[in-house]
Amino acid sequence: MPKVSDRYRDARREHILTAARRAFLRHGFHATSMQDLFAEAKLSSGAVYRYFPGKEDIVLAIAEDNIREVAELIRTVTARRPGDSLGAVLAAAVELISEKNKDSGLAGIGVQAWSEALSNPRIGVAFGQLLSTLRSDLADVVSRHQQTTALPSEPSAEALAGVMIGVLVGHLLQLALLGPDAVADTPAALRALWPAT
Structure with missing residues (x-):
């Protein structure tokens, strides 16, 4: 299995945070579920949880x-x-x-x-x-x-x-x-x- 570079990890983390900002601005923290964040980032739950254990x-x-x-x-x-x-x-x-x-x-x-x-x-x-x-x-x-x-x-x-x-x-x-x-x-x-x- 190929090794994931730091650059890739940093870019993926930033992608998730950018998607989260959009979702939070639209719905607020409490009304935004993890499923909303997965959908906004267009990533699987596993891909998001690899970087962030929770909201x-x-x-x-x-x-x-x-x-x-x-x-x-x-x-x-x-x-x-x-x-x-x-x-x-x-x-x-x-x-x-x-x-x-x-x-x-x-x-x-x-x-x-x-x-x-x-x-x-x-x-x-x-x-x-x-x-x-x-x-x-x-x-x-x-x-x-x-x-x-x-x-x-x-x-x-x-x-x-x-x-x-x-x-x-x-x-x-x-x-x-x-x-x-x-x-x-x-x-x-x-x-x-x-x-x-």
């Missing part, structure tokens, strides 16, 4: 991918443009979120996942860990800005990172509920609120 695992994988992408974007922006203000960093992040939302419904999936995290202990714990990691990553970015720019050292980098997460989550929520036109000016507003120092 919770798919929800977690989507959430992890989304949070990881946002954290990676922020690290990339700050590495490429170390002199940018935190407002510029956040503006770039919300622009990416808005762009990804067009392709994958990121905002609607995010809101559904947070709701699930409130009632599902396993997802709640995983979300707590993901947000802690994101907060730590953002605190590192803020700390560098505090050391290299006129950004004050108080409040703490951790407190400012919490505010940044609030901005990102608030953007996602408004994008999901109000639509892209309602948040079109958010990047400019962030640059104005948190200008270069």
Whole structure:
């Protein structure tokens, strides 16, 4: 039997997650059954279960991918443009979120996942860990800005990172509920609120 490559496994996993996003956006997490996911992915149950033991695992994988992408974007922006203000960093992040939302419904999936995290202990714990990691990553970015720019050292980098997460989550929520036109000016507003120092 031929060996399956990592590239093939990664592509198959992403195919399943893309199908799951479509199904979840259409019907919501609770109304979407595993059979719905098999049909949406056009795969057998065995093919899906090889990658994800259950629906919770798919929800977690989507959430992890989304949070990881946002954290990676922020690290990339700050590495490429170390002199940018935190407002510029956040503006770039919300622009990416808005762009990804067009392709994958990121905002609607995010809101559904947070709701699930409130009632599902396993997802709640995983979300707590993901947000802690994101907060730590953002605190590192803020700390560098505090050391290299006129950004004050108080409040703490951790407190400012919490505010940044609030901005990102608030953007996602408004994008999901109000639509892209309602948040079109958010990047400019962030640059104005948190200008270069």
